[in-house]
Amino acid sequence: MRTRLAIRIHAILEHYFPERRLFLKSDTDTRFIRLKSGTQVLAFAGSAAIIAWAIVATAILLMDSIGSGNFREQAKRDQRTYEARLNVLSGQRDARAEEALAAQERFNAALDQISVMQSELLSSETRRRELETGIEVIQTTLRQTMQDREAARAQVTALEDQTENVAALVAANPGAIAPTELLATALAETAKERDQVIADAEDALIKADEMAFQIALMEEQNDQIFRQLEEAMTVSVAPLDKMFRAAGLPTDRIIEQVRRGYSGQGGPLTPLSFSTRSDELSPDTMRANRLLNQMDQLNLYRIAAQKAPFATPVKSAFRFTSGYGYRRDPKTGGRRMHSGVDFAASTGTPIYSTADGVVVHSGWSAGYGRMVKIRHEFGIETRYAHLSKLRVNVGQRVSRGERIGDMGASGRVTGTHLHYEVRVGDKAVNPMIYIKAANDVF
CATH class of the missing domain: 1.10.287 (Helix Hairpins)
Structure with missing residues (x-):
């Protein structure tokens, strides 16, 4: 039974893939390579597999390219919407400042x-x-x-x-x-x-x-x-x-x-x-x-x-780019606690102290880059990070509204901005609590 099946399969293969000989001729000799039906079938299957793989890979690349284009367009639209919203918030902030x-x-x-x-x-x-x-x-x-x-x-x-x-x-x-x-x-x-x-x-x-x-x-x-x-x-x-x-x-x-x-x-x-x-x-x-x-x-x-720090550290036009709380880390992509708020503006934008206090740090601090720390009354401390220039020294007394540095992109950042923190008893709190509380009064 097996012999008959094998003979029939061989006959079918001989019909579609008859035995062929590949002659290799030189000046003094002539040789040939015999290509049996099974060998031809294997070669054909391998070629078909390669062609199919190439077609699938090309389709995947095309689909990914089309999807990436749509994603980029969506990202651009989201960015334009976000910028428009930030501009509205900036206008509202300026109006609040005038009302204050x-x-x-x-x-x-x-x-x-x-x-x-x-x-x-x-x-x-x-x-x-x-x-x-x-x-x-x-x-x-x-x-x-x-x-x-x-x-x-x-x-x-x-x-x-x-x-x-x-x-x-x-x-x-x-x-x-x-x-x-x-x-x-x-x-x-x-x-x-x-x-x-x-x-x-x-x-x-x-x-x-x-x-x-x-x-x-x-x-x-x-x-x-x-x-x-x-x-x-x-x-x-x-x-x-x-x-x-x-x-x-x-x-x-x-x-x-x-x-x-x-x-x-x-x-x-x-x-x-x-x-x-x-x-x-x-x-x-x-x-x-x-x-x-x-x-x-x-x-x-x-x-x-x-x-107390009831004020905003940036008086020029700016955008809120990141709030207080857990967020996606822009460097690693993982989830990480963001212990302050970020104000984005151009490099060199003046940064001001939000309350009277004493400068306890003015220099480089690892991922914070160039940073200023100010100690205030009631156990409150404010931090101003990623500065491009420092304008105060350790031990110096500063007043609310006094310029302490310039906005920059030093340290672990993806762009020019100010990272502003408020700490009470060395524990980070949401700076927007103080900023919004002051907006309701001043």
Whole structure:
């Protein structure tokens, strides 16, 4: 059975691939190579396999090329969309910056108005105290005048009694005329003094009423000033407190720390005291002291805000190219934690400190390239990496808005940008918390 099958297969192969001879002729000899049917079949199958492989490989290359072209076009479209979105965000950021400047100007104007109103309040309170003292003097004078009036009335009554007695004596003794005239003159003078005392008492009462009316007007004016100051304090302090809490900073501890370490103009305010006696404070004085405490708190918030990084390190036009959190590493392609935010702009773009502080590092730092570290109050540290030029030295004190370097592409980067970090207690936090918190206030 196997022999027949083999013979049939051989016959079929002989039909399609008959035996061939390949002659190799030289000058002296002629040789040939016999190509059997099986050999030809193997050669044909190998050639067909090579041709099929070439066709498949060419098709794969063409498909990959077409797919790559589509991917590049899609990438370009995504890049154009992303750039347009970044331009919109940049415009919004510039608008926010202008709004922040306007809000800062309004805030400064409100502080000036509060200072003026505080001066008016102190002057009004002093005037009210003077009027109260004047009323006390008038009341004392009035009481003395009333006592004098009563004494004069008693004298007049006594004189009238004496006059009646003298009149009876005169009637009994017609020759005693001179003493009666003297008594009549004395009685007239006493009556005149009595009328004058009564008139003075009435004038004193009128003046007391007028001064009481002035005090009532001043109290109403003081109440209006108090209300305006209280509203201004509420509007000013609440956003600052919200800003610190949004940044995750404990406001009570920070305010206490600023209060302990503060020395200079505009510091903690002294409570009011209008009297040297140990009397209890009036409601207005207590209200004024509460306002002074709020103004003191506002001033401490202002100082604390100056010491914390509530600002943007780049003031020129820029693009946000990478945010805080896990992302695809542009070098290795793996997933990696990005502990800051990236601002992209041209090489040499000025970089500014976001808060007052001391430079603790200014030099090369491995993958960060040229980097500046600034230590601020409250255990906060900011880092500015990949700079092209350093403009500060270690140990130097810098202020918010002071230029510390230029944007570049030093270190482990794929392009020109600034890598900006905020660390609290050597732990990286999202810098956008501080930037967005400041945008809501300044």
